[in-house]
Every structure is written in structure tokens, then in C-alpha cells.
Amino acid sequence: xxxxxxxxxxxxxxxxxxxxxxxxxxxxxxxxxxxxxxxxxxxxxxxxxxxxxxxxxxxxxxxxxxxxxxxxxxxxxxxxxxxxxxxxxxxxxxxxxxxxxxxxxxxxxxxxxxxxxxxxxxxxxxxxxxxxxxxxxxxxxxxxxxxxxxxxxxxxxxxxxxxxxxxxxxxxxxxxxxxxxxxxxxxxxxxxxxxxxxxxxxxxxxxxxxxxxxxxxxxxx
Amino acid sequence: xxxxxxxxxxxxxxxxxxxxxxxxxxxxxxxxxxxxxxxxxxxxxxxxxxxxxxxxxxxxxxxxxxxxxxxxxxxxxxxxxxxxxxxxxxxxxxxxxxxxxxxxxxxxxxxxxxxxxxxxxxxxxxxxxxxxxxxxxxxxxxxxxxxxxxxxxxxxxxxxxxxxxxxxxxxxxxxxxxxxxxxxxxxxxxxxxxxxxxxxxxxxxxxxxxxxxxxxxxxxxxxxxxxxxxxxxxxxxxxxxxxxxxxxxxxxxxxxxxxxxxxxx
Numbered sequence: 164x165x166x167x168x169x170x171x172x173x174x175x176x177x178x179x180x181x182x183x184x185x186x187x188x189x190x191x192x193x194x195x196x197x198x199x200x201x202x203x204x205x206x207x208x209x210x211x212x213x214x215x216x217x218x219x220x221x222x223x224x225x226x227x228x229x230x231x232x233x234x235x236x237x238x239x240x241x242x243x244x245x246x247x248x249x250x251x252x253x254x255x256x257x258x259x260x261x262x263x264x265x266x267x268x269x270x271x272x273x274x275x276x277x278x279x280x281x282x283x284x285x286x287x288x289x290x291x292x293x294x295x296x297x298x299x300x301x302x303x304x305x306x307x308x309x310x311x312x313x314x315x316x317x318x319x320x321x322x323x324x325x326x327x328x329x330x331x332x333x334x335x336x337x338x339x340x341x342x343x344x345x346x347x348x349x350x351x352x353x354x355x356x357x358x359x360x361x362x363x364x365x366x367x368x369x370x371x372x373x374x375x376x377x378x379x380x381x382x383x384x
Numbered sequence: 385x386x387x388x389x390x391x392x393x394x395x396x397x398x399x400x401x402x403x404x405x406x407x408x409x410x411x412x413x414x415x416x417x418x419x420x421x422x423x424x425x426x427x428x429x430x431x432x433x434x435x436x437x438x439x440x441x442x443x444x445x446x447x448x449x450x451x452x453x454x455x456x457x458x459x460x461x462x463x464x465x466x467x468x469x470x471x472x473x474x475x476x477x478x479x480x481x482x483x484x485x486x487x488x489x490x491x492x493x494x495x496x497x498x499x500x501x502x503x504x505x506x507x508x509x510x511x512x513x514x515x516x517x518x519x520x521x522x523x524x525x526x527x528x529x530x531x532x533x534x535x536x537x538x539x540x541x542x543x544x545x546x547x548x549x550x551x552x553x554x555x556x557x558x559x560x561x562x563x564x565x566x567x568x569x570x571x572x573x574x575x576x577x578x579x580x581x582x583x584x585x586x587x588x589x590x591x592x593x594x595x596x597x598x599x600x601x602x603x604x605x606x607x608x609x610x611x612x613x614x615x616x617x618x619x620x621x622x623x624x625x626x627x628x629x630x631x632x633x634x635x636x637x638x639x640x641x642x643x644x645x646x647x648x649x
Binding site: 199225227228229230231232233236237240241243244247248251252254255256258319342345346 | 397401402406407410411414415418419421422425426429432433436437440568569570571616
């Protein structure tokens with residue numbers, strides 16, 4: 164059985180050092196789409212973390228009996244069922260948030276992060292470490308989502324969780340909301356800046372360039 | 385050990401993963417368990433979900449009615465409630481044998497839908513239900529003073545659902561409530577905001593010749609037949625224009641409005 168420090172490492176590694184979004188650039192489709200407000204970002208984060216953790220636990224439990232030839236289908240069926248159930252629960256008990264998330268909860272199924280973790284980790288490890296790893300990755304994803312969601316809601320609407328933070332110019336304040344923040348491109352910019360910041364802080368994350376341009380020839384006289 | 389094990393389940397699990405029986409068996413079991421799980425959740429949660437939807441629509445109708453100036457006194461005269469009515473859109477009369485309680489069942493029958501010709505289908509619906517549930521409010525003398533009509537159409541991001549309130553002359557808009565949309569947040573989604581909906585009351589649908597003039601302007605409204613457009617949401621505005629024009633035209637509530645005008649309700 165893994166030691167305590169190893170479990171801690173599995174849990175905390177995906178937060179920054181191995182963050183699935185900023186390092187592996189996985190799951191950014193939903194990260195862009197649901198971060199217009201903090202509330203949707205938080206709901207999406209919780210949903211994804213729950214799905215990821217449960218899927219990892221289930222797949223890891225039956226990992227010795229999943230035939231190699233149909234393993235992806237089996238994994239997707241399990242993930243998709245969990246996603247549908249979560250979506251139905253949200254529709255029943257959090258109707259307001261579920262409307263804001265629209266199709267993106269359903270799209271957790273196709274989130275590369277989920278399949279990436281079940282395929283790369285849960286399939287080879289016992290249920291408990293697999294769930295810890297999945298939970299850690301869910302937290303890493305949530306961290307990025309919440310950060311981008313907070314920035315977009317703050318500068319796009321001057322609010323956080325729907326509460327006014329910056330008084331809007333329309334209502335007699337001074338803050339002119341940046342409509343761009345509510346559109347998808349702003350999430351690309353923010354994510355780009357975030358990746359840049361993380362990799363400046365931890366240069367070991369910088370990937371080796373795929374291609375080195377040939378050295379410039381001396382200018383001919 | 386495996387040879388002595390009489391339990392078929394253990395024998396199945398002991399099969400090599402690559403055997404055909406085990407591949408098919410595992411695939412089947414996983415699908416069956418997942419299917420049961422999903423169906424169970426859907427069936428158990430459906431009553432809560434439909435209650436949510438109904439409550440939300442009711443809340444929007446109430447908010448719409450409350451925001452119409454001068455409605456409070458009429459509403460108290462009418463006993464505080466609107467009367468609900470299912471109408472037959474083809475004849476423009478109250479529907480025979482369809483009540484608000486049986487409307488959902490009637491509309492699940494494809495025979496109660498009419499296909500629309502492409503040139504008549506302004507709202508991009510493809511087909512139109514033959515029955516619709518509307519809400520009426522009468523003044524002291526029994527004349528219809530307000531009618532609430534549910535509308536649906538095609539916006540930029542998807543389906544639009546709205547409820548339009550018309551005054552007793554069947555030409556002046558008293559208000560609008562958007563009950564469902566999937567427009568771009570911050571742009572088209574601003575049709576949900578009260579500040580935009582505030583430009584509807586008082587807008588007239590038709591000119592004196594009876595020609596439909598209503599539209600969502602591109603930019604600020606000019607004239608009594610227009611409402612303000614939303615910058616950056618031209619397609620959403622167009623969707624609203626087409627939705628209102630279709631539903632208040634001859635293929636929508638046109639016959640009903642004529643009947644109300646003639647005093648048949």
C-alpha cells in the first residue's frame with residue numbers, strides 16, 4: 164500500500180505541477196464555455212470532479228475484467244451514465260444553474276480529462292489511489308475554472324457570484340464592464356496568460372520546441 | 385480451483401479477458417447496469433423537473449402581469465386570477481374537448497400539429513401546434529382587457545420562448561416575458577433583461593391599414609411600431625421580430641385576435 168506521502172503527492176501533483184488544464188491542456192473546451200460566471204464555473208467544477216472520481220473508482224474496481232479490445236467503450240459508457248445522472252440531478256435540484264450550463268454538463272462525457280485519467284491511471288491502480296488521483300485532477304481543473312470564471316465575471320459584469328463588486332457606470336458607479344470578457348475569446352486570452360504565468364514560475368513545464376528554425380545565415384555583403 | 389468452482393459467475397470472471405464470451409459478457413453487463421442506472425434516475429427525477437419548469441413559467445407570467453401598469457385593479461376585480469383557456473388556432477375559437485390539463489397529451493399526438501409552408505413559416509418552426517393555452521383578463525363589463533399569448537421561434541443560438549401580453553384593442557403590446565432562450569450571454573441573452581423588455585409596452589403591432597409593422601429596430605426605436613434593438617444581437621432581434629410577426633399573423637393567433645375583436649370571447 165502506498166505511503167502517506169505518496170498519496171499526498173498523487174493528490175496535490177495535479178494542482179499546479181501536473182495541472183491537467185495548464186500543463187496538459189486537457190478539457191479546455193468546457194473551461195472556455197462555462198466560465199462566464201463564477202456560479203456556473205463552480206457547478207461545472209463540482210460536477211466534473213464528482214464524475215471523474217466516481218468513474219475512476221468504478222473503472223478501477225472492474226479493471227481486471229475489462230477486455231482490452233472494448234476498454235474505451237466500456238469506460239465511455241460508465242462515464243456517460245454518470246454524466247447523465249448528474250445532469251438530471253442538476254436539472255431537478257439546481258434548475259437555474261443547470262440552464263446556465265446548458266449542454267456543457269452533458270459534454271463532460273467527451274472531456275479528454277475524464278477519459279485521460281481513467282485510461283492512464285485508474286486502469287492500472289487500485290480503487291482508492293485511482294479515486295485520489297481523479298479527485299486531485301478534478302481539483303486542478305476546478306482551480307483553473309474558478310480562477311478564470313472569477314476574472315471573467317468580475318471584469319465582464321462587475322460582480323462575483325451575482326453580488327456587485329465594482330459599481331457599474333450604468334448604475335451611477337465608475338466601472339465600465341468589458342463585454343469581451345463574456346465572450347469565448349477572452350477565456351482563450353486568460354488561459355494563455357495563465358499558462359504563461361505558470362510556466363514562467365515553473366520553467367520545467369516548458370515543452371521542448373517541436374522545431375528549431377535553422378540559424379540565420381550571415382547577411383551577405 | 386477453477387475447475388471445481390460450480391458457481392457460473394466465478395467461472396465467468398475466471399475466463400481470460402480476451403475470450404469472446406467474456407468480451408461480450410462484460411460489454412453487455414456494463415451496458416445493462418448503466419442503462420438501469422440512467423433510466424432509474426430519469427424516471428425518479430422527472431416529476432421534480434417538470435414541477436420546476438411549471439413553477440418557473442408561472443413565476444414569469446406573474447411577473448409579466450404585475451409589471452403592466454394599471455393591471456392591479458383589474459386583477460383584483462377579476463378575483464386576482466387570470467382565466468386560462470385552450471384555443472384552437474385553426475378556427476380561432478375555444479378548443480372543444482381540450483383543457484389545460486389534457487393539452488400536453490393532445491400535443492403529443494402528431495395529428496394535432498400543422499406543417500407550415502416555407503413562405504408562411506416566418507419563425508422557422510417547421511410546424512405549429514393546433515392548440516395553445518392562453519390567459520385572459522376581463523374588465524368589469526366582461527370585455528377582454530388583456531390577453532397573454534405564448535410564442536416560440538428561432539433565435540440566434542436556438543429556440544426562443546416568450547409570452548406576449550396584448551391590451552384589449554389586440555394591437556397594443558402591454559409587455560413581454562422571455563421564458564426560454566439560448567442566446568449569447570451578454571449580447572442576445574440581454575432579451576431577458578427588464579431594461580430591454582421595458583421598450584415593449586405601448587408598442588403597436590399594426591398600422592391603421594392593418595398592415596403588420598412591428599419590428600425590433602437595429603439601434604434605437606423610431607416610431608410607435610418598433611422596439612429598441614440590442615447592439616451586437618441583430619440576429620436575436622430578427623428572431624424576436626419574426627416570432628412576433630408569425631404568431632400574431634394569420635397562421636398564428638390571427639383568427640383568435642379577430643374573434644376577440646368581434647367580441648366572441
